[in-house]
Amino acid sequence: MSANREIENLIELMAKLPGLGPRSARRAVLHLIRKRALLLIPLADAMQEVAATARECLNCGNIATADICDICQDDRRATGELCVVEDVADLWAMERAGVFKGRYHVLGGTLSALDAVGPEDLRIPRLIDRIAAEQITEVILALNATVEGQTTAHYIADQLDGQVRLTSLAQGVPIGGELDYLDDGTIGAALRARREI
Amino acid sequence: MSANREIENLIELMAKLPGLGPRSARRAVLHLIRKRALLLIPLADAMQEVAATARECLNCGNIATADICDICQDDRRATGELCVVEDVADLWAMERAGVFKGRYHVLGGTLSALDAVGPEDLRIPRLIDRIAAEQITEVILALNATVEGQTTAHYIADQLDGQVRLTSLAQGVPIGGELDYLDDGTIGAALRARREI
Numbered sequence: 001m002s003a004n005r006e007i008e009n010l011i012e013l014m015a016k017l018p019g020l021g022p023r024s025a026r027r028a029v030l031h032l033i034r035k036r037a038l039l040l041i042p043l044a045d046a047m048q049e050v051a052a053t054a055r056e057c058l059n060c061g062n063i064a065t066a067d068i069c070d071i072c073q074d075d076r077r078a079t080g081e082l083c084v085v086e087d088v089a090d091l092w093a094m095e096r097a098g099v100f101k102g103r104y105h106v107l108g109g110t111l112s113a114l115d116a117v118g119p120e121d122l123r124i125p126r127l128i129d130r131i132a133a134e135q136i137t138e139v140i141l142a143l144n145a146t147v148e149g150q151t152t153a154h155y156i157a158d159q160l161d162g163q164v165r166l167t168s169l170a171q172g173v174p175i176g177g178e179l180d181y182l183d184d185g186t187i188g189a190a191l192r193a194r195r196e197i
Numbered sequence: 198m199s200a201n202r203e204i205e206n207l208i209e210l211m212a213k214l215p216g217l218g219p220r221s222a223r224r225a226v227l228h229l230i231r232k233r234a235l236l237l238i239p240l241a242d243a244m245q246e247v248a249a250t251a252r253e254c255l256n257c258g259n260i261a262t263a264d265i266c267d268i269c270q271d272d273r274r275a276t277g278e279l280c281v282v283e284d285v286a287d288l289w290a291m292e293r294a295g296v297f298k299g300r301y302h303v304l305g306g307t308l309s310a311l312d313a314v315g316p317e318d319l320r321i322p323r324l325i326d327r328i329a330a331e332q333i334t335e336v337i338l339a340l341n342a343t344v345e346g347q348t349t350a351h352y353i354a355d356q357l358d359g360q361v362r363l364t365s366l367a368q369g370v371p372i373g374g375e376l377d378y379l380d381d382g383t384i385g386a387a388l389r390a391r392r393e394i
Contacts, residue, residue: 004262006250010243016236017225024216030286031215032244033251033260039213040248046207047229047241053203054230063230065201089227 007033059130061106061123063088077103080137084127084156086110086144094142102140105130110148111155124156131164138165145171204230256327258303258320260285274300277334281324281353283307283341291339299337302327307345308352321353328361335362342368 007029015025032040056062057069064070071077081102085091091104107122119125130136139160143149157166172190173182182190204226212222229237253259254266261267268274278299282288288301304319316322327333336357340346354363369387370379379387 006246013240019221028214043210044244049203051237
């Protein structure tokens with residue numbers, strides 16, 4: 001390659017990002033060099049700031065810039081409802097929808113015998129502690145509709161049985177979804193959960 | 198959004214990279230935060246290093262970390278052959294192929310009446326200067342096979358007519374290419390440029 005060691009190094013690191021390969025990393029680096037003042041320097045600064053401040057919320061596992069995240073600190077969100085998600089990305093997706101007013105609990109993955117992921121690896125003991133500590137009345141299991149997600153949901157449901165109201169997200173036809181493009185499993189779930197109009 | 202201002206800022210900047218949108222920028226930032234020591238901090242450092250050192254080679258327009266790039270400094274590459282490309286990305290692509298032993302001249306774009314890009318915007322005067330200064334005997338026009346690329350190639354060919362040997366990259370069937378998937382223009386060019394076996 002003709003680029004210099006510093007530039008090669010940047011390309012190699014950029015290529016490790018999800019969604020970028022070697023080719024798109026090269027394009028991104030050229031773009032960065034061309035937009036040095038507008039993009040490259042601000043991006044380097046932003047990364048350093050995040051590296052210095054970002055950490056896991058000790059209470060819920062969300063990414064925060066303090067020991068306790070904004071949501072856990074916000075008393076208005078102490079509604080007694082706790083939404084259990086696999087991952088911070090899922091928490092962000094729920095927040096973008098802007099419909100849930102309670103707090104979250106981020107498991108940090110799903111149970112997996114194959115990968116030797118047990119309950120203690122998943123912030124499940126902490127979940128059980130929070131139910132008493134925060135007077136939780138309803139736990140919404142917003143886990144992915146995958147085998148691992150549903151296995152984890154069943155395990156948590158067993159652990160919490162009788163202590164709180166347990167719910168999960170409804171399954172059915174997505175808004176704007178066309179039947180012709182839906183998989184059989186979704187159509188089956190939507191039919192079983194059909195409602196009176 | 199539930200993420201903090203610093204993280205939001207980083208996501209917004211990442212989303213400005215070519216090939217990343219808001220969704221993939223969020224995924225990339227989560228990945229970066231999880232791999233803080235392995236990826237986030239090295240990437241921030243690499244960006245700062247490139248921001249501090251990267252500039253355009255004063256001779257050929259390549260991206261360099263000195264006033265004159267490695268290729269222009271390398272006497273072994275003073276072969277008398279000069280490969281004219283539109284963009285640094287094209288120079289990198291030629292170098293990856295590893296078959297050209299001469300030097301490059303990066304135009305920095307193509308002529309465009311619509312966007313008011315004239316010869317003086319494109320490092321074409323500098324190209325003409327270099328032909329005498331570096332005893333160039335052959336100019337290889339490796340411009341893209343687009344209307345703008347070919348217009349620019351014709352303009353340069355007119356300017357240099359009689360001064361040097363002028364060549365362009367061969368057009369034809371790509372290595373591994375299947376006729377069935379090629380556009381008509383490429384098949385036509387390959388047929389016109391057919392060779393004896």
